[in-house]
Amino acid sequence: xxxxxxxxxxxxxxxxxxxxxxxxxxxxxxxxxxxxxxxxxxxxxxxxxxxxxxxxxxxxxxxxxxxxxxxxxxxxxxxxxxxxxxxxxxxxxxxxxxxxxxxxxxxxxxxxxxxxxxxxxxxxxxxxxxxxxxxxxxxxxxxxxxxxxxxxxxxxxxxxx
Numbered sequence: 198x199x200x201x202x203x204x205x206x207x208x209x210x211x212x213x214x215x216x217x218x219x220x221x222x223x224x225x226x227x228x229x230x231x232x233x234x235x236x237x238x239x240x241x242x243x244x245x246x247x248x249x250x251x252x253x254x255x256x257x258x259x260x261x262x263x264x265x266x267x268x269x270x271x272x273x274x275x276x277x278x279x280x281x282x283x284x285x286x287x288x289x290x291x292x293x294x295x296x297x298x299x300x301x302x303x304x305x306x307x308x309x310x311x312x313x314x315x316x317x318x319x320x321x322x323x324x325x326x327x328x329x330x331x332x333x334x335x336x337x338x339x340x341x342x343x344x345x346x347x348x349x350x351x352x353x354x355x356x357x358x
Contacts, residue, residue: 289327
């Protein structure tokens with residue numbers, strides 16, 4: 198499956214007459230095969246040994262190109278940094294309000310959100326970006342949270358009052 202998504206993304210670059218350089222290919226491969234929502238620095242550190250001529254500027258510029266083409270999306274997770282996600286298969290994100298971890302959730306019926314939004318609003322919908330907020334399992338253990346009602350005492354920004 199990852200191979201198919203990579204092939205499709207590389208085709209999209211070629212269709213836009215964008216040269217597939219070794220740097221672009223290795224960055225794209227990393228994003229397709231890793232679901233860690235990396236920052237620019239994380240990508241650079243992971244790939245620098247494989248590609249010694251890779252620079253931080255190349256990673257920034259490549260990610261900007263991928264975002265502009267809609268191959269990759271930018272995510273903000275509350276740590277004041279930008280993270281990146283290959284968006285070859287529709288999914289939404291669950292974001293931990295304590296540690297900032299972002300988890301992909303693949304929902305087969307996710308496209309129905311766009312259809313319903315179009316029906317209810319009259320818009321011609323072109324896409325969506327959905328995030329759900331909460332506390333990841335690790336932070337639940339760390340903070341001794343066992344029920345949704347425990348979230349109120351933590352003053353999380355999305356917890357209901």
